[in-house]
Amino acid sequence: MRLSPDQLVFWQHGFFKLNGTIVLTWGLMLVLAVGSKLITRKLSTDLKRSRWQNLLEIVVTGIEKQISDVGLKHPEKYIGFLGTLFLFVALAALCTVIPGYEPPTGSLSTTAALALCVFVAVPLFGIEEQGFWGYLASYTKPTIIMLPFNIISELSRTLALAVRLFGNMMSGAMIIAILLTITPFIFPIVMTLLGLLTGMVQAYIFSILAAVYIAAATRSRKPKPALAIKT
Amino acid sequence: MDSMTIIAVVSIITAGLTIALGSIGPALGEGRAVSTALTSLAQQPDASATITRTLFVGLAMIESIAIYCFVVSMILIFANPFWNHVIVGAAKVAGK
Numbered sequence: 001m002r003l004s005p006d007q008l009v010f011w012q013h014g015f016f017k018l019n020g021t022i023v024l025t026w027g028l029m030l031v032l033a034v035g036s037k038l039i040t041r042k043l044s045t046d047l048k049r050s051r052w053q054n055l056l057e058i059v060v061t062g063i064e065k066q067i068s069d070v071g072l073k074h075p076e077k078y079i080g081f082l083g084t085l086f087l088f089v090a091l092a093a094l095c096t097v098i099p100g101y102e103p104p105t106g107s108l109s110t111t112a113a114l115a116l117c118v119f120v121a122v123p124l125f126g127i128e129e130q131g132f133w134g135y136l137a138s139y140t141k142p143t144i145i146m147l148p149f150n151i152i153s154e155l156s157r158t159l160a161l162a163v164r165l166f167g168n169m170m171s172g173a174m175i176i177a178i179l180l181t182i183t184p185f186i187f188p189i190v191m192t193l194l195g196l197l198t199g200m201v202q203a204y205i206f207s208i209l210a211a212v213y214i215a216a217a218t219r220s221r222k223p224k225p226a227l228a229i230k231t
Numbered sequence: 232m233d234s235m236t237i238i239a240v241v242s243i244i245t246a247g248l249t250i251a252l253g254s255i256g257p258a259l260g261e262g263r264a265v266s267t268a269l270t271s272l273a274q275q276p277d278a279s280a281t282i283t284r285t286l287f288v289g290l291a292m293i294e295s296i297a298i299y300c301f302v303v304s305m306i307l308i309f310a311n312p313f314w315n316h317v318i319v320g321a322a323k324v325a326g327k
Binding site for chain 1: 280281284287288291292294295298299301302305309310
C-alpha cells in the first residue's frame with residue numbers, strides 16, 4: 001500500500017528521482033501560472049468583464065479581506081505569499097476529483113517545504129517591519145527568561161504546520177484507497193467529498209496560521225495611549 | 232515467541248491503542264470549543280466572522296494532536312523500522 005506519491009517513481013538517474021510528488025506539483029504549478037496568465041491577459045475595469053476575471057477578483061478580494069481581518073495593516077504586501085500558499089494547497093486538494101490523482105501535499109516532503117517557507121518568511125517580514133535588532137528584541141519579550149521558549153515555539157509551530165497538513169491529506173487519500181478495495185461503489189464517493197471538505201479547510205487553516213504568525217512578528221509593541229475598541 | 236513475533240504483536244496492539252486513546256482528548260476538546268463558540272455566537276451575532284475564524288483556527292490546533300497520534304500509528308503499521316530490521320535479518324538468514 002502506497003503511503004504517499006513519493007513511492008511512484010517515473011524516472012531515476014543515480015540520486016535524482018522524478019517521483020509522483022514532483023510531477024504532480026509541476027502540473028499544479030503549470031495550471032495555476034498558465035491559467036492566471038490567460039485570464040489576466042485582457043483585464044477590464046468597466047461592468048462588462050469575463051466570468052473568469054470575476055472569479056479571480058472574488059478570490060483575491062476574499063483573501064485580502066481575511067489577511068486584513070487577522071491584523072496585517074497592508075495586505076498587498078503579504079498577499080503574494082499567503083495567497084499562493086492558499087491557492088496551491090486548495091488546488092492540490094480540489095483536484096482529487098480527477099481519477100488517478102493523489103494530492104502532492106500527501107507527502108511529508110511537500111508539506112515540510114511549505115512549512116519551511118513560512119519559517120523563513122516570518123523573520124523576513126518581521127525584520128522588514130521592525131528592523132533587525134527590533135525583531136530580535138521581540139524574542140526577549142515579555143522577559144529575557146522567555147527567550148528559549150520563544151525559540152522552541154517557533155520551531156514547534158513550523159513542525160506542527162507540516163505534520164498537520166500532511167496528516168490530513170494522507171489520511172484522506174488512504175481512506176479512499178482502502179475503501180476502494182472494500183466497497184467500490186457509493187461509499188468511496190462520500191469519503192472523497194469529506195476529503196474535499198477537509199482539504200479546503202486545511203488550506204484555509206494553513207494560510208490563516210501563516211498570516212497570524214506574520215502578524216505576531218510584525219506588530220509593533222509600542223504602548224497604546226487609549227484602549228482601541230475593535231469593531 | 233521469537234523476537235519477530237513479539238515485535239509484530241506489540242506494534243499492532245500499540246498502533247490500535249495509540250489512535251484509540253489519542254482521539255479521546257481532542258474530541259472532547261473540540262466539543263467544548265464548538266459549544267462555547269455557539270454560546271458566544273448566540274450572545275453576539277454581529278461578531279460571527281471573527282468568532283468563526285477563531286473557532287476554525289482553534290479547532291485546527293486541537294486536531295493536530297489527533298493527527299500526531301494518527302501519524303505514529305501509521306508509522307507503526309507501514310514504516311516500522313524495527314519490523315524492517317528483523318525482516319532484513321530473517322531474509323539474510325533464509326538466504327544463507
